[in-house]
Amino acid sequence: MAANCTVTIGIQLVWGIAYDLFGNGRTAIKVSLNKYLQGMLSGVATTPNPVSTIITSTTRAWTDANLNYVADCDLTIAPAQDNRAAGGDFCGQMLNANFGKVVPGATFDPDSLRGWGQRNYNWEFSAGVQQRLAARVSADVSFFRRWYGNFTVTDNLVTSPSDYDPFSITAPADPRLPSGGGYVVGGLYDLNPLSFGVPARNYVTLSDHYGRQIDHWNGVDVNISARQGGVLVQGGVSTGRTTTDNCDVVARLDNPSPLYCHVDTAFLTQVKALGSYLIPRARVQVSATFQSIPGPEILASYTALNAVVAPSLGRSLSGNANNVAVNLVPPGTLYGDRLNQVDLRLGKVLSHGRTRTSLSLDLYNALNSHPVLSQNNNFAAWQVPTSILTARFAKVSVQFDF
Numbered sequence: 001m002a003a004n005c006t007v008t009i010g011i012q013l014v015w016g017i018a019y020d021l022f023g024n025g026r027t028a029i030k031v032s033l034n035k036y037l038q039g040m041l042s043g044v045a046t047t048p049n050p051v052s053t054i055i056t057s058t059t060r061a062w063t064d065a066n067l068n069y070v071a072d073c074d075l076t077i078a079p080a081q082d083n084r085a086a087g088g089d090f091c092g093q094m095l096n097a098n099f100g101k102v103v104p105g106a107t108f109d110p111d112s113l114r115g116w117g118q119r120n121y122n123w124e125f126s127a128g129v130q131q132r133l134a135a136r137v138s139a140d141v142s143f144f145r146r147w148y149g150n151f152t153v154t155d156n157l158v159t160s161p162s163d164y165d166p167f168s169i170t171a172p173a174d175p176r177l178p179s180g181g182g183y184v185v186g187g188l189y190d191l192n193p194l195s196f197g198v199p200a201r202n203y204v205t206l207s208d209h210y211g212r213q214i215d216h217w218n219g220v221d222v223n224i225s226a227r228q229g230g231v232l233v234q235g236g237v238s239t240g241r242t243t244t245d246n247c248d249v250v251a252r253l254d255n256p257s258p259l260y261c262h263v264d265t266a267f268l269t270q271v272k273a274l275g276s277y278l279i280p281r282a283r284v285q286v287s288a289t290f291q292s293i294p295g296p297e298i299l300a301s302y303t304a305l306n307a308v309v310a311p312s313l314g315r316s317l318s319g320n321a322n323n324v325a326v327n328l329v330p331p332g333t334l335y336g337d338r339l340n341q342v343d344l345r346l347g348k349v350l351s352h353g354r355t356r357t358s359l360s361l362d363l364y365n366a367l368n369s370h371p372v373l374s375q376n377n378n379f380a381a382w383q384v385p386t387s388i389l390t391a392r393f394a395k396v397s398v399q400f401d402f
Contacts, residue, residue, distance in 0.1 A: 211248025
């Protein structure tokens, strides 16, 4: 009988202070600094297990010559196979010849698995001012900064940046693309044919061994709350942007493509508000909520055919690949239409002795707006909606307390 036991100790560091600036209870300054460690999930904890590191996937080009939608090749054989003369298909060389073999898919740097301060973490700093504007009316302005660290990378030790050849493509003309398309997308790399198919020897370690990698978020929140009589109003604005950079790291890894290695997203702003009013004599409560949030991020995964790549690359794509996917839109720069939604509620409370009955009528998406929630980012069907906001609908509910 064998038993496995994993003990994980997580530490969170939290510091906070609040100070009454003028000593009158109307102005408070608040500062906090927190550190959180990534939870060691079962999948993460067992990753170094040799059973879990066996290579179970690879890629290879395939030409369905007989159009039967079946790969008529022996997919367990690593070299390329051309069975078209016998009515079969063409299957290119495996990218990783170790596919299916009982060999570890990766080895792990001990520093990335154990030791003090080696686990992935994030820090969060906040500083804000809360001000009493009038009786039962206050405003709160806060700044937030989050940053992450102890990233891990996977380095294939049998290849180096010199084993990759650069190329570029020209984006197709399309009025939906930045500047209408037609621009050059460079910084792309393809593995040299001499190195293609060589069994990989992946090494997982901390990215700090290769260079600086950052992931930061900075944001500001402004909120106002007011309560007067039977009226309650709350609302605010939240905006922020994310900055990521791993240019130093990718320059020393296998594929040295610097494309989009530094990303500064646009400032993404959310506006949310709610209000309610209790009609005294009728004991009817009327309430509404409003939210305006950014639309989905738009990317454009373009399938560049070998004929388009070859003039710049100076050869065909490795592994007899027919095409390669290229993102035409820098991440964090293009977003869909904003979601603006209004929800309404009308409620009535009925009391009889020790019983209480609440009747509610909710109207969701009262303005019947129809923004796109998600869309297709493949250029062949680019920006085709895959889901939109649910149309206006109503719901009646009854709650009986006794």
